[in-house]
Amino acid sequence: MIFRQLFDNVSSTYTYLIASRKGGEALLIDPVLEKTEHYLTLMEQLDLKLVKVLDTHVHADHITAMGALRDRTSCVTVMGEQSPVDVVSMRVSDGDAVDIEGFSLTAMYTPGHTDDSYCFRTDDRIFTGDTLLIRGTGRTDFQNGDAGRQYDSLFNGVLKLPESMLVYPAHDYKGDTVSTLGEEIAYNPRLQVKSREEYIDVMNQLNLPNPKMMDVAVPENMKVGLNLERQRQVPTIEAGALLGREVDKLILVDLREDTERARFGVIPDSIHVPYGQLEMQLATLAQTDGRPVVFYCAVGERSAMATRLAHANGIDHCAHVPGGFQAWQSVGGAIKEV
Structure with missing residues (x-):
């Protein structure tokens, strides 16, 4: 060690x-x-x-x-x-x-x-x-x-x-x-x-x-985080707008860790790619058949960074949910237990 x-x-x-x-x-x-x-x-x-x-x-x-x-x-x-x-x-x-x-x-x-x-x-x-x-x-x-x-x-x-x-x-x-x-x-x-x-x-x-x-x-x-204003400096899809989207027409990626998913649940039909493993999975995520990739995490900090990383690696059709899972909860989005 x-x-x-x-x-x-x-x-x-x-x-x-x-x-x-x-x-x-x-x-x-x-x-x-x-x-x-x-x-x-x-x-x-x-x-x-x-x-x-x-x-x-x-x-x-x-x-x-x-x-x-x-x-x-x-x-x-x-x-x-x-x-x-x-x-x-x-x-x-x-x-x-x-x-x-x-x-x-x-x-x-x-x-x-x-x-x-x-x-x-x-x-x-x-x-x-x-x-x-x-x-x-x-x-x-x-x-x-x-x-x-x-x-x-x-x-x-x-x-x-x-x-x-x-x-x-x-x-x-x-x-x-x-x-x-x-x-x-x-x-x-x-x-x-x-x-x-x-x-x-x-x-x-x-x-x-x-x-x-x-x-x-x-x-x-007390103000060191990527607040909503900074999170919106990369492509986004708001939680309320995500409610009306057909999930099979996009790839929804949960960046949180197992403990977070187990405690709070997940957005249905999302796939799990922990943020720490994202770089290894970018090549796979790039094979989307034209479907946009949408990242989410707990509060939007990891997903904003993931969106920047994905764009830098040639995944142009990607965005994230500002406010993350908390924002999804606040608009009444469905939650599935893990």
């Missing part, structure tokens, strides 16, 4: 690069905008293809690189379903998998630092965002933070995992790079409490100043 822990000195943010092999698919966790070129250079040097980038929550101390990386690489953006960000390619909930070739993360909903905070774990390590820091925990006094919910996320969730699990946080201000759950249970002063009430009292007395970047970072981080 390729694993890199990268650091931004200004915001004390750790970004994690993961891939199963050289030449394979890669994932980035909590990237920082100012480091975008560094990430892309490293991908090139390691012969990796960035396919997914995720943020553990809406950050207040730096601007995320999610949007910039999506625009440069056409990767999928991932956040928790509670995130207030305008458009995210793929939203996950507690227990969902975030997969790339040869590697999988499991999402854990861990509210408290913010109401959209997630941790992501494997069998031997956990990426804790700001929920659990090395010898600390994330503050709970803004962005709908809640000390009681953080206590529950920690003591009834994260700390129930094996003590040998490696802890990789989103920040460190002392120079530490990694810990274990066992170390944190034994030595983290925030965890040496006897009750939920005591933890709440400890957190409520911190009286910390707001992050210097908060007034800039939070608004910027």
